[in-house]
Amino acid sequence: RPEIELADLTGFALQTACWGDPGATGLALLDPPPPAALDAARSTLRALGALEDGGVTGRGRALARIGLHPRLARALVDGAPEVGSRAAAEIVALLSEPPPRSAGDDLTATWRGLRRPGRPADAHAARWRDEVRRLRRSAHGGGPVEGPAGDAAPDAWARRGDDAVAGVVVALAFPERVARARRGSGHLMASGTGAVLDAGSALAGARPEWLAIAAADRPSGSASARVRQAVVIDEEVARFAAAPLLETAEEIAWRDGDVTARRVERLGAIELDAAPLRDPDPERMRAALLEGLRAEGLGLLNWTAAATGLRRRLAFLHDALGDPWPAVDDAALLDLVPQWLAGARRRADLKRVDVAAMLRGLLAWDQAKRLDEYAPERVEVPSGSRIRVDYSGERPVLAVKLQELFGWDAAPRLAGGRVPLVVHLLSPAGRPAAVTADLASFWREGYRAVRAELRGRYPRHPWPEDPAQAVPTKRTRRASGS
Template identity: 65%
Template sequence: MQRLQRDQELAGVDVVVLDECHERHLDADTAAAFLLDVRAVLRPDLRLIAASATTDAEGWARLLGDGGMDGGEGATGGGGGPEGPAPVVSAPGVSHPVEVVWAPPERPVRPPHGMRVDPALLDHVAAVVRRALREREGDVLCFLPGVGEIARVAGKLGGLAEAEVLQVHGRAPAAVQEAVLAGADGGRRRVVLATSLAESSLTVPGVRIVVDCGLAREPRMDHARGLSALTTVRASRAAARQRAGRAGREAPGVVYRCWPEAEDARLPRFPSPEIAGADLTAFALQTACWGDPDASGLALLDPPPTGAMTAARETLTAIGAVDAAGRATERGTRMARLGLHPRLARALIDGAKEVGARRAAEVVALLSEEPPREYGDDLAAAWRTARHGGDPYAARWRQEARRLEQALTGTGDARPDGAPGAQRAARGDDAVAGLMAALAFPERVARRRGERAYLMAAGTGAELSEGSRLGGSPWLAVAVADRPVTAASARVRLAAVTDEDTARAAAAALASEGAEVRWADGDVVARRVARLGAIELVSRPLAKPDPELVRQALLEGLRREGTGLLRWSAQATAVRQRMAFLHRELGGAWPDVSDAALLDRADDWLGVELARARGRADLGRVDAGGALARLMPWATGEAARFEELAPERIEVPSGSRVRVDYGADRPVLAVKLQELFGWQEAPRIAGGRVPPLVHLLSPAGRPAAVTADLASFWKDGYRSVRAELRGRYPKHPWPEDPSTVEPTRRTNTRR
């Protein structure tokens, strides 16, 4: 990539080969797009070859056609030829046949979720390994999604007498990896437990058996928080073919697939391309330097997601790598040439001016390749360990640190170590590590909020592992963290102690100060707050907050806690129920007065009260009934008929004016039975549409009967009510024919 950026004509180069293109790494996809640009504009004679055993040959042929691209091993090809898809050239290798044995679990297992893999599947994989050792000859290569699953399966195979169990993954010691590639020692069989790292690696001597669990791990980037997480997915059919091929490199072999044959056709054809879920900051800087900031003119199999590119552009703008139009600045070009992620390039360039080229280069080298877990989670301590270490990681780290220091020499970006007058030259390792990590990841500076809990400037919580020596530090600069799919907080993998001044300086772009008026803890809170991203640094009460901000805070309170914040007298509640009844029965001009509808129209009926209110207490004094009257349809004249359409009370034959209850689905008129003698029908309401439901009460005020048809009740239902109640209430009138008796409010008969 660096050569393409410096020498786009590729002088002296006739052919470029992109091998293992099925892996869809972002760098390979980007290089292919740049090469196609070069061939289209500068070098029509340039020949390009994309090679893989399991790639999407049709997709590559379409992309690389029209003067496209050459292939190999199941590859696509072209170059300066006629328009159309590039030719696909198949070149069968010398691999041996591999028998497929379907070995699904006897009982269904739960699908993977986040990093979680059903333990029942791991039990089954271990059992399949033992079965394979009994049934076939040769060493076993078993594919598992991650380090945790490898360790658990290794534990279940701990009693194997006939084979040595080896664990191979990106963090495995070099001695283990060398032992795997060296072959069996003394004729003893081996079981190699590996991640997908082994899919396309060198041939593992002696392997005749592959056991494939059918799972893989893929990164997912949370662009809003700047954090990545691994998630477990079903392996693609292409990956399954790659894995099976490991068994046939030296002789005929066999693959045991731990899923049903019927599910195989439903697996994805190819792995997800890295561009779909990766951090695109480095990609965006490369395309900006190429002259195509949004990558819209590049030939890519998959376009970059818009949200990811927006997040990348924001990061690059914040560190001065691109201008407002997205074009690379001179500083951005220097960053791209360092061969680092732009965040690390920013830390190297800016940090070198503060602490010197050598120390800056050493810490950035440590950040560019995460140190082994045994180095711990303290960046400064890991730095000291690498400085005195004799392991392969320490050797690689020293080599990279020298490269980065040399890259800074003569650029004017570095202060020589020990230069006089540098105020921060005397910083210790902890302070330097904190500064460098904060410069690289300013949104991850974090302030303590619990024993092991921190809040990062990006707004995400972060937790230290139990026993971490970083615990108790007021401020941290988090260098490496991940956030599992189901977790609320990120897990800190590598961090350095820092202080507030360093955090403020490194994350200056995230600093803000201003008035904050919001609903919190049940009331309006008005403060002037200084923040570093989501971290509150200092606050003080705000004496005269902006009335509009107060109004918005009150509305937020109503949305959270509901209209119960207002004063609802019995009369106001009754008016609301009557309006709700008319809205339900007549609709039209009669408004919806549910909580959701009232909150949506708060300005229409609470505008005056909200303008005057300053907090919860003021809302509690608002007469909700009086305010609600503003929503009645006064403009159409319907409001004047409110009492007619939904009367508050109805006069009954006894002369009593009885209140109608509109709180239920149907209006209820509850009245003592003796007051209705002779009444054959209750008056209908809502313009004659709805008869009220009459609750006929006993002398004790309890419902004796419920009816919407009084005439039928007097004819059929009254006799049973009379028989039941007249003995219990002998002093009350219980005529045989209630239609001939005067209604009465009295509860006692006269003597």
């Protein structure tokens, strides 16, 4: 693949902006830059103050003249007043070239090793010294470096040691790689990516709370980046160097099974501090409850037996008759739920919603009047029992002991006569003995086989030869003549 499709285009975007062509539209390139990568590069440059209103700024031209990736140029320019031009140049020179294999992941230790007086230990150390000299000249405006002025780190950082000095520069270059230890193991970078130290890491033993990560890679298939070089820092360094990522926001959301309302301070994806909101916006609280219902389901509501039964009856009528009988599937109810949440602020409030009353409120007056006729909750059978109709399946079912239906030639039809009621005829033990939607046909054709099978097993129950003319009963003692 062409390199332009894979490379970091931040430096390229800065150069083209300096040429007066921020979008690189006037260049005769073999391959055009990917729009998404170019947009990301320009976004980085805006954050560095190198671009403004689509054009290059004076700061941007100054960064371009240094001859480094804009991030490193920014670390040099902004780091020099904070830690001294010498230290800033030394750290940036260290960041501008991959470290030798022998270097560990402790960037501060590598820096100390390179600073030792005497001849350079190897080619990497020699190149580093040359680059430091070049960068110091750049930090001084391109002229010769005269004396120690500006070289020393200001007391504010120097007193805190090499880690603080190096950490400021690294974090200025890569603020999104500032990372904080998280529960369990590893760190979380401000970018939102996880980071882990190798088992043999020189830094791991210190169990650092904060890191400024200079270099990392992500092994194939891994969700976290592997730290190659980093500096141990503290929260003060993180807040200072990654200040553009600091934000305080009111967060009202469904979190860990309930609504949380907090004022949260974050450094990118890293949560620094949180405090409960005293007077959260009621509308946002209801929106968070709805978010929870969508995420976890309508089971969070108070589904009493009455509410569940009513919902099934309404679902049956909607399927059988369509509009205007309301749809009560999950999607339809989630659209209606906001009307039910007046005053609700917490998960516990969802259990106080009278779901049955809310469902009845979906019906017009004439529908409410016909509900028990079209989809009765119970049906009275010849024995006098009032049996609950089961609407949970595809067809409504009446499950009743066979002896209670003697003399009944037809079960009522529901939905205004459109849907037959399926009858499950039960044995005296309550087990299904037969299923029919046509009782008269069953008495004529199916009953004889059921009687032959069950009569001997349940002799204390009536098994008349002509059930259509027999007296229905709930009694267990057999009547004479049966």
